[in-house]
Amino acid sequence: MTHTKPTDRLDAAIRDYVEAVFREVMRVAARVRRGDPGDLADEISAEVLEQPEAIMARYPDPVRYARERVRHAGISLDRRDRVQRGEGARLFADGDGQLRPGRVGVAGDAAVGEGGPSLFSLLADPRSRFDEAAVDQLVAGALLRQCLGQASRQQITELLLVDALGYEVTEVAALFVQCRETVSRRLSATRRLVRDQLVRAGAQEGARR
Amino acid sequence: MTSAHVLLRYRPGADVLTGTVTVPAPADASGRDVDEVVETPDADTTLTWRDGVLSSFQLVFAAARTGQGPLPLPPALWPTVDTLIVTALHAVDDVHDVGARMRARAEATCELPIEALMRPAHADVAGSPHQLALARRTAERLSRSLSQLADAVHTRVPVDDEVEALHTDHLARLLRELSTTLDLHDTTAPGATAATRVAARAGETFAPAELELLETALTELDDPAEWSLAEESLESLLTALISQPDR
Numbered sequence: 226m227t228h229t230k231p232t233d234r235l236d237a238a239i240r241d242y243v244e245a246v247f248r249e250v251m252r253v254a255a256r257v258r259r260g261d262p263g264d265l266a267d268e269i270s271a272e273v274l275e276q277p278e279a280i281m282a283r284y285p286d287p288v289r290y291a292r293e294r295v296r297h298a299g300i301s302l303d304r305r306d307r308v309q310r311g312e313g314a315r316l317f318a319d320g321d322g323q324l325r326p327g328r329v330g331v332a333g334d335a336a337v338g339e340g341g342p343s344l345f346s347l348l349a350d351p352r353s354r355f356d357e358a359a360v361d362q363l364v365a366g367a368l369l370r371q372c373l374g375q376a377s378r379q380q381i382t383e384l385l386l387v388d389a390l391g392y393e394v395t396e397v398a399a400l401f402v403q404c405r406e407t408v409s410r411r412l413s414a415t416r417r418l419v420r421d422q423l424v425r426a427g428a429q430e431g432a433r434r
Numbered sequence: 435m436t437s438a439h440v441l442l443r444y445r446p447g448a449d450v451l452t453g454t455v456t457v458p459a460p461a462d463a464s465g466r467d468v469d470e471v472v473e474t475p476d477a478d479t480t481l482t483w484r485d486g487v488l489s490s491f492q493l494v495f496a497a498a499r500t501g502q503g504p505l506p507l508p509p510a511l512w513p514t515v516d517t518l519i520v521t522a523l524h525a526v527d528d529v530h531d532v533g534a535r536m537r538a539r540a541e542a543t544c545e546l547p548i549e550a551l552m553r554p555a556h557a558d559v560a561g562s563p564h565q566l567a568l569a570r571r572t573a574e575r576l577s578r579s580l581s582q583l584a585d586a587v588h589t590r591v592p593v594d595d596e597v598e599a600l601h602t603d604h605l606a607r608l609l610r611e612l613s614t615t616l617d618l619h620d621t622t623a624p625g626a627t628a629a630t631r632v633a634a635r636a637g638e639t640f641a642p643a644e645l646e647l648l649e650t651a652l653t654e655l656d657d658p659a660e661w662s663l664a665e666e667s668l669e670s671l672l673t674a675l676i677s678q679p680d681r
Contacts, residue, residue, distance in 0.1 A: 247448035
């Protein structure tokens with residue numbers, strides 16, 4: 226990858242971009258009121274400074290980038306919360322003495338397959354480098370399509386609404402006029418299906434190597 | 435007279451001021467519901483009131499706004515805010531590293547009587563769905579005009595004057611930030627307009643008549659009732675810039 230030689234104008238552009246990202250994160254986070262907006266703005270602006278040119282090329286508008294990034298941070302937080310409350314919080318000692326989640330989860334940042342981040346995070350993460358993200362997203366997209374091949378349209382919709390877009394199970398149940406338990410049961414079955422497919426895909430990949 | 439402890443925090447890199455107010459809890463407070471109101475009078479301001487007393491606040495583009503009128507905070511806070519902003523900006527004057535500037539923060543505290551932090555009596559006016567839809571459409575049109583204006587300003591970046599080129603770039607980027615903020619928040623952004631005004635005055639991008647037209651448009655953008663006038667002002671300015679791309 227080539228790097229552009231910094232000039233005063235490029236430095237100023239980076240500074241203006243980071244400042245605008247910081248301000249929009251503060252604007253949005255103050256309304257959502259989850260934690261200290263300044264902490265989130267610090268974190269996101271530091272991320273931008275790690276690879277400013279790549280992010281600026283991919284998201285020319287800093288305000289829109291900040292929006293996307295805050296939304297992604299919010300969904301990740303929700304998913305992580307849910308996973309920690311449910312499937313991923315219980316850790317068990319493995320053969321090597323290391324603690325690992327008892328069950329792998331696709332709903333949050335718990336390990337999937339060989340240990341990569343969740344498929345949905347890969348598909349939507351605005352932080353990722355453009356060149357790497359393009360390949361990762363293609364692979365993750367293909368894997369997700371393969372995993373969802375045996376799921377019904379209803380199952381796919383519910384999984385996307387909850388795990389990708391961050392809706393609560395109760396909200397999805399209300400949307401489809403069904404009781405929460407039914408949607409929750411179906412969602413668990415879909416997650417199990419995806420998990421089995423992922424394990425199978427991981428095993429096939431391992432066998433090929 | 436009970437006093438409240440106010441902690442002010444200013445980030446000079448992004449020009450954001452936040453504050454939290456700690457009020458000693460009254461003796462009969464246990465088990466009582468707290469009446470909390472979050473006010474967002476515009477895209478750049480958030481005020482939280484608890485039981486009618488200021489609890490926390492956030493102002494985006496605080497320094498830009500101090501030079502152009504009173505801040506939307508209780509007047510008792512103004513002197514401390516002014517001192518904090520001026521000293522913090524002075525402290526980062528020679529800091530050129532972007533990361534260091536973004537990490538910089540300054541704090542100040544003050545003790546004020548609770549009476550000075552009471553919520554002013556004013557009615558909350560919520561627009562009808564029709565009015566809100568109308569505002570949404572107007573905000574979209576204004577956002578487009580501001581984006582076109584930013585493009586036109588970019589055509590005026592001088593090739594032989596590095597300092598002026600930096601000024602013009604900065605102004606164009608602020609116009610784009612204002613444009614997107616209006617579009618995404620559907621409301622006024624007095625901080626962004628104030629910063630744009632400061633940037634426009636600092637450089638030589640505009641002729642005096644054009645600058646006057648821009649300032650009029652920015653003032654009109656701060657009041658939703660005058661958004662239709664702002665559209666006209668921006669159109670006139672855009673026409674002037676397109677007819678004379680180089681100054």
